[in-house]
Amino acid sequence: MVPQTRTAERKPASAVLAPPRSAETPSTERFELIVDDYQRRLYGFALRMTGNREDAEEIVQDAFVRAFRALGKMTDEARRELRLQPWLYTITLNVTRNRLRSKRPTNVALDALADPDALLNNTQEGPEQPEAVVERGTDLELVERALLQLPMHLRAAATLRFIEGRSHPEIAEILDQPIGTVKSHVHRAVRILRRILGPQVGRIVTAEDSVNAV
Amino acid sequence: MRCSDVELLWDEMRSGIEPKSEHVLAHLRRCKTCQHAYEQNEGVAYCLTCLPIVEPPQHLVPKILDHIKSMRQHYRSGVADHLARIASPLGNLHVAWRDTGITFLGIARDEDDDAAVAIIEHRLSRPVRICEPPAWVTGAVRAFFTTWRADLERVDISELSPFERSALHKAAEIPPGEVRSYGWIARELGAPNAARAVGQVMARNPIALFFPCHRVVDSNGALHNYAYGIDVKARILALEGYVGSGAAASDPIGAKVRA
Numbered sequence: 001m002v003p004q005t006r007t008a009e010r011k012p013a014s015a016v017l018a019p020p021r022s023a024e025t026p027s028t029e030r031f032e033l034i035v036d037d038y039q040r041r042l043y044g045f046a047l048r049m050t051g052n053r054e055d056a057e058e059i060v061q062d063a064f065v066r067a068f069r070a071l072g073k074m075t076d077e078a079r080r081e082l083r084l085q086p087w088l089y090t091i092t093l094n095v096t097r098n099r100l101r102s103k104r105p106t107n108v109a110l111d112a113l114a115d116p117d118a119l120l121n122n123t124q125e126g127p128e129q130p131e132a133v134v135e136r137g138t139d140l141e142l143v144e145r146a147l148l149q150l151p152m153h154l155r156a157a158a159t160l161r162f163i164e165g166r167s168h169p170e171i172a173e174i175l176d177q178p179i180g181t182v183k184s185h186v187h188r189a190v191r192i193l194r195r196i197l198g199p200q201v202g203r204i205v206t207a208e209d210s211v212n213a214v
Numbered sequence: 215m216r217c218s219d220v221e222l223l224w225d226e227m228r229s230g231i232e233p234k235s236e237h238v239l240a241h242l243r244r245c246k247t248c249q250h251a252y253e254q255n256e257g258v259a260y261c262l263t264c265l266p267i268v269e270p271p272q273h274l275v276p277k278i279l280d281h282i283k284s285m286r287q288h289y290r291s292g293v294a295d296h297l298a299r300i301a302s303p304l305g306n307l308h309v310a311w312r313d314t315g316i317t318f319l320g321i322a323r324d325e326d327d328d329a330a331v332a333i334i335e336h337r338l339s340r341p342v343r344i345c346e347p348p349a350w351v352t353g354a355v356r357a358f359f360t361t362w363r364a365d366l367e368r369v370d371i372s373e374l375s376p377f378e379r380s381a382l383h384k385a386a387e388i389p390p391g392e393v394r395s396y397g398w399i400a401r402e403l404g405a406p407n408a409a410r411a412v413g414q415v416m417a418r419n420p421i422a423l424f425f426p427c428h429r430v431v432d433s434n435g436a437l438h439n440y441a442y443g444i445d446v447k448a449r450i451l452a453l454e455g456y457v458g459s460g461a462a463a464s465d466p467i468g469a470k471v472r473a
Contacts, residue, residue: 028283035278043270057274058336064278065285066332098325098333101443143261162262167229186225193258201257208264 031071034084035064041085041164042092048159049096051148059099063092089164089174093156100152139204146196150189157182158189215241220248224255281339288341295340297331298347300355303453304446307423310334310342311351315370319355319421321442337420354424362390362454364424371420377403381415382425390426391455395433409433417441423450 042063046056067088071079147155153175160166160174168186172179194201215237226232242249288294295310295317308330310318318334325333327344334342354368366386371379384399396416400408416427422441428450432438435458440447 028279028286031282032279035275039270039275039278040267043274044267047268048265053268053271057271060270060274061278061281062332062336065281065336066328068282068285069332069335070328094329095332098323098329101323140261140264140266143265147262147265158262161225162259163265168225183222183225187222190225190255190258193261194254197258197261201254201261204261204264205257208260 031068034067034088038085038088039064042088045089045159045164046092046096048144048147048163049093049152049155050100051144055099059092059095062095062099063088066091066095083173086170086173089160089166090176093174097152139200139207142197142200143204146193149196150192154185154189154192157185158193161186217241217245217248220245221251224252228256228259281336284339285335285341293340295334295338295342296345296347297334297342298345298351299330300347300352302355303359304423304450307355308334309347309351309355310338311347312370314372315368316351316354316421316424317370319424321422321446323442358423364421364426366424369421369424371425374420377408377411378415378418381412382419382421382427385416385419385427385430386425388426388429390429391451391457393429393431393435393451393456396430396438397433399430413438429454429456 039060042060043056046059046063047053050056050059070091074082147158150158156175157171160171161168166174168179168182171182171186175182177185197204215234220238220241223232223234223238227235227238232238242252295312297308297310297318299306299322300309301307304321306322308318308320308322309316318338320334322330331342331344350368354365358364364386366383371382374382380403381399384402385394388394395409396412397406397409399412400406403412405411412430416430417439419425419427419441422428428440428447437444437447437451
């Protein structure tokens, strides 16, 4: 399969980005449209947050079920005022948090800062080790793993900003944090990733550029 | 403009919303350090955008819709499990039950009611409603914490497969304060190669504690895993009087496990 890059996806995505569908009554048919519209986005987000397809699938399913229940309990007015997309991201993030909390912590961000090589050489296998979604041993696998090394709140900020392409105000809404905090989290995430990835960054940029040129 | 200011403005610059961009650019032209940091940041952002988009599995949407449809049907027909939060020596427990018995028992984290309901509905694939627990439910829970043995007449796992049921019942034969391996259960069930399958059943155990999956460990005595965290598993075992947790790698535990 030709490596599909986020940059390649951006154009169609913005075209698809219809104005947020108003939720109105949560009839099953209407909810079907919501599921259809947002499942890709939320799945991608959950996958990047967990590094695990099975987790991502369960998280998205849980998130939609929670959303459906919550919509059912809302007044018509609350439903009309609801901003569906950030709200769905927030639910997905909460489900992700609950789920990851029960798992062995995969966060070794501080160790990784002290010794980025330890991360790169980290071959410890086990059920909780995030599976690589991209091909093993590739540079992109390093990126994927580096992201998973970030503490949860920084990973969420970086994923929403750079992978999901959300704006600072949107992220602030999703995370329920002031914009200043979001900016500083994004910034800290990038700094840590810079240190973890080090010289790999330049190599990946060059390699991906040549792929895109072809 | 100072380097530290410039560095913080990088992300705004790239979205083209930074009003002072002229100043930033001027700074960048004369400061090699910031220039380098900028390039590196751009590189990291670029790397992240290069991660492939992974399509969700095709069955995801139908699965979600089926789930929601069956939830609605159950709601309409009024069939729901009841759910309560019950205090215990391990903190709050979530307990779900029907007339036929307890259908779910889990250790509560700090979920709010909605989250708890969602998690348990997802586990049971049925709607659940929060209500006051009847005496037989609280009694069963209280009794467990006195004897560390559950009254299995009080549980309903009829919706599980025969293999799942027998693996859970086998786990319930492990005396409190002792552990056995996944392989032990598999062999006892006459399926010596099914240790992994037993592991799966334990991982999905709907009625924690009553079916003591916390007493099931690796063949070398390591606690391996627990739905509520390995530290909770160690704590339950310690409360039951299991000696030998702690230094998971050392020999004494290995000796205690009938592998």
